[in-house]
Amino acid sequence: MLRQYPEHKLRVPTSGEALAGRDQAIATAETHFVSGLPLHGPWPQNMKKVLVGMGCFWGVERLFWNVPGVYVTAAGYSGGLTPNPTYEETCTGLTGHNEVVLVVYDPAVVSLPDLLQVFWEEHDPTQGMRQGNDVGTTYRSGIYVYSDEDLKAAEVSKEAYQQALTARGFGAITTEILPASDFYYAEGYHQQYLAKNPQGYCGLRGTGVSCVF
Template sequence: MFLRRKKLDLPTPEEALPGRDSAMPVSGRHTVLGTPLTGPWPAGHQVAIFGMGCFWGAERLFWKIPGVYSTSVGYAGGITPNPTYEETCTGLTGHTEAVQVVFDPSVVSYQQLLKVFWENHDPTQGMRQGNDIGTQYRSAVYATTDEQLAEALASRDAFAPVVKDAGYGEITAEIAKAGPFYYAEDYHQQYLSDAKNPNGYCNHGPNGLSCPIGVAKSTSS
């Protein structure tokens, strides 16, 4: 029982795994979009980071949005530098599975990305998403600018009454300024693309709630 409870607690710096100095090697190109996976990014583009549970399906939601230049999956919000997937799954790195979204704000706004985030998972489940249980599945928004942080907090406040009226609990999504984003192993990148796993499973999709900001531009998965 102690181990079960501990799995749902974030580690302290003393408990966290040591990690490593070297970054995870990944492909230079996005499997679907053909754009760079690790940069450099075009002038004027911005970076957003979201955690929605398993990062496979979450990434697919974002790469389909017009105005999104590149996406990648990785680990964010934790302590351990350059963790592996297996280390992250122990709960001893502090990271959640995350999607990094590079977008052109002249085509798609950060608010529109937030709308896709809120409407395609359950942000009230704490350290889990559906049957996926653990700290690595927690809901999160990591803002890369002060403006993003303000918009993310405002979007949560706008969505909270909708969630409550639908009978859900309190929103537990973590919203904070972004720390380092560590790329996941190459086989995780664009995992649900036709080139890798066209029949792959993900549990992301509309939760039936409408977040009252922006207008989502995603297509159905």
């Protein structure tokens, strides 16, 4: 049984509750620890991007940088109210942000539906404001896209996966699917954390239900 958590950590804060943040971006890494590619771009013009939230971003980032066709990944914060938050601020539950991974990919090699299949199968999207024992708004399931076409594709994939989950006795998907808002890069030590710390924590746990759409 999960222990009780403060109510404010289980809901996105209002604008009046949110921390003020700062005008300047926090310091972070400039290049990807594994590939050496620039985290902030510029990237080849044919690349596309999507933000995904699946719980603690350490394991999520490693999952996606290993997908063929993914050009570069970065850990960060999105979906909240506080500009340029620090990790410590997001942990209070008073920024509204989700821990997310920026996935920059080559659509000629890997499609968004391919990436969404990885997304759905590698975590449990029915848990609300948590993933496993990681509890709070920062661990909510989310897909944040950069075009109407991608928004529709994400919704279609959700409907298909809900059918598969329901057939196996799981509840309703709680994943939020929204147009991407500002993405704030996490601190340098979070970037590609599990490449630097191979025995580090990874909380990813799928449902065991396949996603086909």
